[in-house]
Amino acid sequence: MAKGLLIQALRGEQVISTPWLPHIGTHAAQLLGVSAQQYLQDAELLARGALLCTDRYRCDGIPLLDDPSVEAMALGCMPHWSEQGPPSIISSPLSQLAPEEFIGHLPPLPNEMTGRWPTIIAAGALAKSELARRDVALVGIAAGPCTIAYQLRGMKLFSDLFRSPECAAQLFAYTGQVSAISARIYAETIGCDIVAINDTPATMLQPSYFRQYVVPNLQPAWQVIHQAGKTSSLWA
Amino acid sequence: MRVIREMAGCGAHSMAVDECMALSYVGEIAREHHVGFLGNFHVTSVFFEETEEATADVERCIHEGKLFPGYVFGLGGPLTQHINISRLEGAVAAFLTRRDTPTGQESL
Secondary structure: OOHHHHHHHHOOOOOOOOOEOOOOOOHHHHHHOOOHHHHHOOHHHHHHHHHHHHHHHOOOEEEOOOOOOHHHHHOOOEEEOOOOOOOEEEEOOOOOOOHHHHHHHOOOOOOOOOOOHHHHHHHHHHHHHHHHHOOOEEEEEEEOHHHHHHHHHOOHHHHHHHHOHHHHHHHHHHHHHHHHHHHHHHHHHHOOOEEEEEOHHHHHOOHHHHHHHHHHHHHHHHHHHHHOOOEEEEEO | OOOHHHHHOOOOOEEEOOOOOOHHHHHHHHHHHOOEEEEEEOHHHHHHOOOOOHHHHHHHHHHHHOOOOOEEEEEOOOOOOOOOHHHHHHHHHHHHHHOOOOOOOOOO
16 A cells, blocks of 8 residues: 555645545445444444455555544534434534524534544554554544534524624634644544545535635644644545 | 635645546646545445446546546545445456556556
């Protein structure tokens, strides 16, 4: 496998052989014969799954975990677990509040001890050296600002953008900080080689809204990743 | 995806796109912004619906992606349900035998 080649390509360089990095989702749970719910909450299964996929599919990098609900759960959102995929967020502490109210009720920012982070950090510790021995990049995937804002507000997020742009701007500034904390944990605490910000809902925004709300609030994450000497990626 | 240029210029080293985008178009924009790009094997039609053959889509990805610097082969979406594992293994085998192929000779 070729971690260096993957990193070179992700930095825009021409490389001699095409590297490969799978968006593996919860496929490792299928290989391990466990439910996605078990797999996503067990450090040993996460680490074994990353190594199993690496060996089976001969990829040059592998995500430690591919679940966009980690941040929302660390902020107090309620998940509905699934047998075959990542959990869905079904309720949030902010979803029923008026725009002018929710800004005063933003949850405390998460840290390494919040939500599922201790499990993810333990999984990283188990997988990292084994992946390094195989010359495979460890990839962290954090939820992006729009993803987290959507999980906190639900469909009300889109009316906030039209009717309460100042509240929406404050929400995105907050969720950008949450993404940056995840990026820091992946880059510094776990030592991932590559940190991706996955922000699929942001691609539904108009370009002007993307520039106004998303781009500025991705910068704290890029700053953390680049200062740690790691490679960044935006996934949609 | 109307925000592809904004993604390319947002400050990240690279971007990954879903299976709806034309990889050659993404490659042009990535080259303009000097960033890498990742994608976009058709997960839905090959693994979930099983209506498209893996090898043909691997060839599409490599043919279009390798025209530009910074291309990384990847899936156009996450594997979020149980799939026929032999189809994924077939896609990976098709990729691994073609990853070093010069552009234009992917199907030889």
